[in-house]
Amino acid sequence: MLKNMSEKKSEKLKKGRKKNGGRRPGSGRKKKEELLVIKGLKEKIDDHKTELIDIKRVSQKGKTTIEKKERLLAMLELLFQEAYYRKNVSAAKEWLDRTLGKAPQALEHSGSIETREQKVPTKAQRRAADAYYETLMKYEE
DSSP states (O other): OHHHHHHHHHHHHHTTOOOSSSOOTTOSSOOHHHHHHHHHHHHHHHHHHTOEEEEEEEOTTSOEEEEEEEHHHHHHHHHHHHHHHSOOHHHHHHHHHHHHOOOOOOOOOOSOOOOOOOOOOOHHHHHHHHHHHHHHHHHHO
């Protein structure tokens, strides 16, 4: 009977059915090399946002000055100017999200919340539990 079953399985495999299970490409724990690459990319992103850039400013009198600022701070300043002077609501929203953080999402809960009173065991109950544990340990030895 066992030979009969194994013959059926081998026939199915020969007909084109693939084996179930086994190793699959891309599955499993990521290798340390991949994690190091990801860490390196994150560091590059951090370096990019703190990189100093030149910003050209033109005053109302027409005088041009060049300032050095971090890329992230320059972007935030541009968002603020866009929101304040041009009354751009989406720029204001972006500026607030990036400076104050996004507002927490509200969670809805349907159903009732049950509360149970937790009872602290008495001294006698604790002694009984300790004695029971000791007897179990004796039988395991």
